[in-house]
Amino acid sequence: MEQEKTEGKTTVYSRTVMTEMIMPNDTNPMGNLMGGYLMRWMDIACAVCAARHCGSQVATASVDHISFHSPIKLGEVITLTATVTRAFNTSVEIYVEVLASEITGQNPRQCNHAYFTFVAIDPVSGKPTAVPSVIPLTNEEKKQYEVAVRRRELRLILAGRMKPEEATELQNFFSQLKPGNSVG
16 A cells, blocks of 8 residues: 655755764775775765655665775865655665865865665654655756656666666656757
8 A cells, every 4th residue: 555655845854964973993994984984984975865855764675886986084174964865665775975074174075975765764663664755956956856867767776676678767868868969
């Protein structure tokens, strides 16, 4: 039985900012933050954001490609900002950006970003439950919202849960890339 979604929420409602200082026990022998620690913190920030949006416990369903653009050094401070981009039936997509800077906040740089997907969990049944929709307000939020459908289709194809021929949004996107068509 399809559950009704609750009223939509703006992204500001659930935006989550987390800050960590890189300490010696967080680093590898080269003095850089270990990637697994960063992934853990990303998962935590995204889970808090997703739970706030959904109003329930959540479980990580998937993480899109994570690459490490620049090393994060001992003594630097990282700021993780997690924002919900779109809600589907029982899941939400969260975008997380990681900035590193000196402890004073000087010289910030983006070191990492990724998309996480979480499923909302009903506390009584332990099963997935409906989530509120997302109300995008800014142009960037609207762009993230629109493109989220293609990212979702790609995730489902890669997980073997959707056949490529069923991915209509991806097909439409790639058909626009044919010679003579412009994507804008």
